[in-house]
Amino acid sequence: MDQAKRLENQPQERRERLEATVHGRVQGVGFREHVARAAQSLGLAGWVANRTDGAVSVVAEGDRASLDVFENAVRQGPPAASVLRVEVQRRPARGGLTSFQVRHGAHPGD
Secondary structure, eight states, rough: OHHHHHHHSOOGEEEEEEEEEEEEEEESHHHHHHHHHHHHHHHEEEEEOOTSSEEEEEEEEEEEHHHHHHHHHHOOOTTTTTTEEEEEEEEEEEOOOEEEEEOSOOOOOO
């Protein structure tokens, strides 16, 4: 079953949204690809993008357990990264996200 089908079959009320801003040495070290691989392996939808201030923005939607595992992967980062601080907010899922994307350049959101 592909990612879009898994998300469609998940009741909206059981889905959550994670929004994170990651600070530290997180650009130019494979951080976005690390986050995308983790999200895709967990069947999450969303995106990751560099910010102009050197941080990285992350948005993901899925079930709570998968988001907990994903948040740990975000906090750890790839070996070349140095994550200093992660600001996380959890909210009800908004929907409308069907896959996980690496967005290039500074992105204002969805």
